[in-house]
Amino acid sequence: MSEIQDTNTSSISAWESFGASRISHMDRLSASSGVAVLEEARLKLEREIEAICATATTMRMRRNSLLPISRLHPDVLACVFSFLAVDETEIPRNRGRLYQYGRSSAAIRESLYENQGWIRVTHVCRHWRNVALDHPSLWGVDICSFPAWTDERMRRSKHAPLDITYPFVQGGSVGAMKVSNSKFIDLLSALGRVRELTLCRLNPRDIGELSPYLLGAASLLESFSCDCPLEPNDHSTSRPLPLLPSNLFDRTTPRLRKLTLTNVLISLEAPLYDSVVDLSLSSNRHSCFDSSYFTRDRLLALLHRMSRLQSLEIYHMLPCDSEQAIPPSITPLADLGGRVSLPRLRSLIVSGNIQDCAWLLQALCIPPSTTLRLDGLSEGSALIQHYHTLLSIVASHMHGDISTIPIQCLSINFFPDQLHIEGWRTFPEHLFSLSTQEIESCNQPEISVDFLAVTTDRFMQTLRHFCEEPFFDEVAALDVSxxxxxxxxxxxxxxxxxxxxxxxxxxSGAVVEPLIDELSQNPFVASESEDSDSTPPEWLFPALRRLKLCRANFGHYDSGEEERLCIALVELLEDMQDCPTTNIEELVIQNCGIQDIDIEDLRSIVPTVTWDSRSGAAPRLSQEPYEDEEEEEDWYDDEPNFFDEHPDVDMHDIFHAFGMH
Incomplete structure (x- = not known):
């Protein structure tokens, strides 16, 4: 330690001695010296100070060059910067109002610093700044995110590819478009360099003015997205969607892979679609379209050309049958001229009327490994066979093939006027445990089907038909909520x-009590009388080993019901333990309002019992809003205490309470 201190002292002494020798000729000067002499001395001192600062900068650069991070090759460092440049949280943009009453100057500077996003790396040291400036590709990422810097970033990008996301200003006149969007027009002059182009909130009336600037060749374009907002309350199916020119980008987009269109179309015969592998068509109108340039035949012809398609999303953009004024019944396959094969499809998302979704799935031939998402809206013209047809196709997709394993886990959720079905090919642990994972981090289903605005009788018929599919005897895990x-x-x-x-x-929910009752009817013990007239019921879930009960009313309601349900559960588990056919090895209880003493009874029977330690049950929605009308006067006095002494309910509980996993 003393050696380091001696070195520091000698360094300071050396530089003090050197500095003194540089200005020793000024020792005789004072503030009383002549004006000209003092002015010359001050200028010499300024130059000496500048030299000292330059020397300090050189030494800092030398010191930084000896740090371990300086071992990275500039290209490697630039690659690290590129990951930061495409990070959504590091895109340079205005992140809110900078000047607010009461904010300190330090807080304002911090906000300005945050607005710079990834560009902050250029302020770390001279080497990092030089590396960033020597790699123009960094400066073309989302080049319009901070309009005040667009020109400078354009200059620094040189000839590198550009990613442009441009939000149009609404409410301006058509004639003033060139003026209000002059910077965007200047960017389109470099259309040959554009890699990603996103047009947000494009007014349909401005398409004619903008089109001439989109007709140049775009040889580097990989992604194109355009959305046009609908007029307020415009839900007409007869009014055609706006059209972009069919000769967009001079029909030269050899690298185009992703195409996203919202409330706007490009002619389905345009060659621009041919190289696309990710196609998304969506509309805010929740009904099918009746248009001469967007028909079922044209859509199928388009998909037939796109044999390399890997992702297809259609949100309320399914065309109507041109021969009928109302959404038609399911079109026979013979009328479609055969099914359209999409052998490379990995993801299919379809949202629309039940009959239109069924028509599209009948018309497509997709691999069993394709992730399938269906969102079907029921309308007056939907018949029960539409549901049956759609779910039969879904069930066959669940079955898999030689290269794709069948669905291993099935989840069925009943909501008021909604039926939700999900399927997994790999086991989703979060459904059968007390896992507190975030929803986004959970294992996502390979198949998801939503039926909206469906009556209870209809979805009961639909579900019964669905569960009769032959392969379901292979399902190893089931979740019903x-x-x-x-x-x-x-x-x-x-x-x-x-x-x-x-x-x-x-x-989970109201299905728990009937489950306990029906499992109790299993023939755990063979009938002693061979001449008995009564035939024992068939086994329900004979291979059951793991059981999870959630949101059942074990407590805080009618005490007699509570006692009956607990006794029934205990007796059921005891019968299972004594039966050689089935045996519960693990029991999970969550939000059931069960007491500690009852848990101890269960643990004396089942080897593993997992409990959330909460004696309060989560609330459930009533299917009949006025079923308790007679007791309405005393409702507040008799309101159940859902959470007892554990009022801290987190978001996970709320999702479970409403059947969301």
């Missing part, structure tokens, strides 16, 4: 009697 208080016409054996391979079962 509801947010309603009553589930009329629901019996487990009628719907899931053929699910004989289920080893893991999760039940």
């Amino acid at each position: 509801t947010t309603t208080v009553k589930m009329s016409a629901f019996t487990w054996r009628d719907f899931f009697g053929r699910f004989t391979s289920v080893q893991k079962l999760a039940a």
